[in-house]
Amino acid sequence: MEAISGIAISNGTVANTIERCARNLEKPVKHIKDTVKGAKVGYFDETGMRSEGGLKWLHTASTGQLTYLEMNKKRGKEAMDEIGILNDFKGIAVHDCFASYRKYACVHALCNAHLIRELIFIEETTGQRWANEMIELLVEIKNSVGMRRIGKKSFLPKRELSKYIRRYNLLVEEGLSKNPEQSKPEGRRGKAKQSKARLLLLRLHEHKDEYLRFTVDLNCSFDNNQAERDIRMAKAKQKVSGCFRSDKGGKGFATICSFIQTLKKNRVSVFGELVKVFKGEYSFPFQLVTE
Numbered sequence: 001m002e003a004i005s006g007i008a009i010s011n012g013t014v015a016n017t018i019e020r021c022a023r024n025l026e027k028p029v030k031h032i033k034d035t036v037k038g039a040k041v042g043y044f045d046e047t048g049m050r051s052e053g054g055l056k057w058l059h060t061a062s063t064g065q066l067t068y069l070e071m072n073k074k075r076g077k078e079a080m081d082e083i084g085i086l087n088d089f090k091g092i093a094v095h096d097c098f099a100s101y102r103k104y105a106c107v108h109a110l111c112n113a114h115l116i117r118e119l120i121f122i123e124e125t126t127g128q129r130w131a132n133e134m135i136e137l138l139v140e141i142k143n144s145v146g147m148r149r150i151g152k153k154s155f156l157p158k159r160e161l162s163k164y165i166r167r168y169n170l171l172v173e174e175g176l177s178k179n180p181e182q183s184k185p186e187g188r189r190g191k192a193k194q195s196k197a198r199l200l201l202l203r204l205h206e207h208k209d210e211y212l213r214f215t216v217d218l219n220c221s222f223d224n225n226q227a228e229r230d231i232r233m234a235k236a237k238q239k240v241s242g243c244f245r246s247d248k249g250g251k252g253f254a255t256i257c258s259f260i261q262t263l264k265k266n267r268v269s270v271f272g273e274l275v276k277v278f279k280g281e282y283s284f285p286f287q288l289v290t291e
Contacts, residue, residue, distance in 0.1 A: 022252035024277050029258045031288060033068045036061050037088050039290040041219050044095045045227035046075055047235060050243030051250045058254060061085045062230045067261035069254040076100040092217060094224045109213035111224035112138055122197045130175040137167055141215060142222045149218050156215050175201040230261060
């Protein structure tokens with residue numbers, strides 16, 4: 001504004017404008033939140049954000065058309081309960097392996113992008129071939145599912161899926177044979193420390209259905225990249241502009257970003273809609289729908 005008009009805007013005016021915008025958006029963004037609760041597939045993640053000199057957490061719950069962000073002082077189940085989406089969510093929740101997500105009674109799907117990064121680490125540090133072969137298998141399954149989506153199919157044929165599961169199981173068995181359980185040293189209490197490779201293999205075995213959820217419901221994605229994209233702007237903001245001076249500022253940022261990202265996903269002019277927000281009671285120019 002200063003470059004265009006030659007009139008400088010004070011920091012106080014900027015802060016007051018952000019606060020007013022966030023206040024006017026409380027009802028529309030609550031509408032986004034309520035709609036995400038009913039989605040067939042939701043993407044969930046959280047990231048650390050600095051506020052008032054301490055570490056807070058920005059949580060996201062999103063779909064392909066909706067973004068909901070909320071700041072909370074905590075990361076785990078207590079924060080998720082306060083946010084109040086996963087409590088009522090009945091669709092497929094796509095997320096990473098953070099244990100708090102598993103405490104909710106919805107269908108779970110684990111992010112295979114995270115898994116591939118872990119497999120690359122195992123292959124590079126141990127040289128074990130099963131890790132690279134598992135990556136190749138996951139990518140092959142992903143491509144097959146992609147072709148079925150193009151053909152507007154809703155699932156993989158049972159015979160093809162059975163072959164993939166058989167190969168998956170054989171690779172896990174091979175990996176476990178090369179990474180045997182470590183016995184507890186005599187005289188020590190507690191469990192014996194296991195290698196990272198073995199811990200990953202045990203997770204692959206225990207949560208096979210969650211890693212392969214995208215093969216039985218083609219509405220479910222291979223990864224959790226949607227949620228990670230939705231919090232990327234916040235991370236860039238923190239890197240460039242630093243922390244929030246107050247929790248109010250952090251919450252206002254989350255509210256406005258939820259609104260702006262939802263508009264962008266629906267290909268609606270952000271500037272035009274923000275003008276409407278400041279003029280009075282706001283309603284979306286499109287229908288908020290679940291996926």
